Amino acid sequence: MTSASSAGPRRVVVVRHAETVDNAARIWQGHKDTELSERGRAQVQAAAPHLAAYAPSLIVSSDLRRAAATAEAIAGLTGLEVRLDPRLREVHVGEWQGLHADEVRERYPEVVAALDRGEDAPRGVTGETMAQVAHRAGTALREISDELEAGETAVVVAHGVSARVAVSDLVGLDQDVSDAVFRGLGNCHWIELVEAGKSYSEATRWRISGWNLGPWNV
Template identity: 35%
Template sequence: MTTFFLARHGETVWHADHRYAGNSDVGLTRRGLGQAAALGAWAVGAELDAIVASPLSRAQRSAAPAVETTGLELRTDPRLVEIDFGVAEGLTPDEIGERYPAEWAAFTEAPASAPLPGGESGRAGIARAIPALDDLVREFPDGRVLVVAHATLIRLLFCELAGMDPDGYRDLLPVLGNCNVTTIVYPWATESRAEHHPRIRLLGFDVPAVRAAV
């Protein structure tokens, strides 16, 4: 079983306006750089075996301080990129609703299943990202891996691996803090007999790096 520390990247220049940034490559704010530095300080005592990031610059830049403090190599995996929001990239929720009212309504009702025009479904994102985790499990079967990725993808993965309907991620997990740490053990040999049993053990969810357990 591998311990994964899932961290969202730092605050971006689109954050204040709540603009959708999927596969758009937007930079970090000064605050975002500070959040990344806090994640790097946390990594000092985390006994990590690997650091893996989405190839988007905001994720790589957020992982960079942890690379510096641990001496580990920064690895990137395109399967960890954020969900592509299609025509909604760079728009606010109000702007999306005004321009694409029917599509926005469908997305808000079932956000993992009904992609925005030209975009990727959340379920497709789950399908591409889980194999990335599986590959890391095979490489580090008893290891500790920091994954720096994106809010929507992490929430979707969490729901899927916790045995919950990913279409409920926006209601269940409305916010994921920048550079906060979610700690899971995966795969977890659960004893649950539920139809949708969890495949992870949760050790901490959305914990600020300054307080996250190592």
């Protein structure tokens, strides 16, 4: 990992996509490819200038449409091309995909109870565990961060779960602690990561400098 220099620290800004029609309807999406809602498109228009103001050197997105559409709106203000990476996709929710949240609770009480106890059970019986998402999305985020030179910023567009677990993996935060301490990301909100060190050392590491930031609360 390159040390921060006089050019300034490296930054990674991890964004959750804008609201979708399924978000609004409380439908479990997972890898279901869903369009942005009208409210989601308005969220993108409000958030994109703030994210473009980071002057990113690269923009990387999950390949699902809701994330890619959010990323394209940011890229349109920067002149950059969006790079798609399927490793940034949302957690696969197996049999829950396409079901209403109330229906999931009614039909899968044992899985829900296991998750409530803190067990890392596969979502929707046949879906992924958080550990699996953390491995794939965390690896992707680490590779993106390693591409940056001193002073550069990457904007990464992902999903509510994949964004949180990837960030926690990058900074070395236990996933259970992360889930207990941090609230979920709002649609079109983001986490800011800065490479920082101690005043007495050249060694640096990634640190969370902002959580659930957005045009309404930065």
